[in-house]
Amino acid sequence: MKSFLYWILRIGLGGLMFLAGVGKLLDLQGFVSVMETYRLGLPISLLWLISISIVVVELVLGFCILIGYRFQKAIYGSIILNGLYALLLLATLIRGIHLVNCGCFGVFHARPLTWVSAIEDGLMIVFSLILLRLEKSR
Numbered sequence: 001m002k003s004f005l006y007w008i009l010r011i012g013l014g015g016l017m018f019l020a021g022v023g024k025l026l027d028l029q030g031f032v033s034v035m036e037t038y039r040l041g042l043p044i045s046l047l048w049l050i051s052i053s054i055v056v057v058e059l060v061l062g063f064c065i066l067i068g069y070r071f072q073k074a075i076y077g078s079i080i081l082n083g084l085y086a087l088l089l090l091a092t093l094i095r096g097i098h099l100v101n102c103g104c105f106g107v108f109h110a111r112p113l114t115w116v117s118a119i120e121d122g123l124m125i126v127f128s129l130i131l132l133r134l135e136k137s138r
Contacts, residue, residue, distance in 0.1 A: 018062025023106025
């Protein structure tokens with residue numbers, strides 16, 4: 001049962017991160033536009049840099065989790081990235097900013113920012129921690 005859960009979480013987490021990166025990469029301009037809606041007060045040039053960095057990090061982490069390369073470091077990266085996402089989403093919700101597209105999955109799934117979006121990032125952290133624990137017990 002542990003092995004089954006391990007592989008479900010590994011493929012699910014790695015695949016979701018990788019596909020989210022691909023979805024953003026397919027419409028990088030659109031993702032930068034979504035980043036603008038978060039009203040971070042950053043210049044567009046910095047939003048481009050952040051957006052490109054997010055895409056690269058998601059692609060690399062997702063790929064590393066899927067193939068098992070530097071696996072534990074990739075899982076820690078997933079925890080950090082999803083923690084940052086959760087904080088950004090919570091801060092945006094608390095500030096009362098209504099977003100018609102949270103940008104979470106790029107072109108694959110445009111949807112409004114809700115409290116569920118932040119909870120999903122929290123679940124990604126929980127899944128990452130479970131996966132890390134299962135990896136260490138192998």
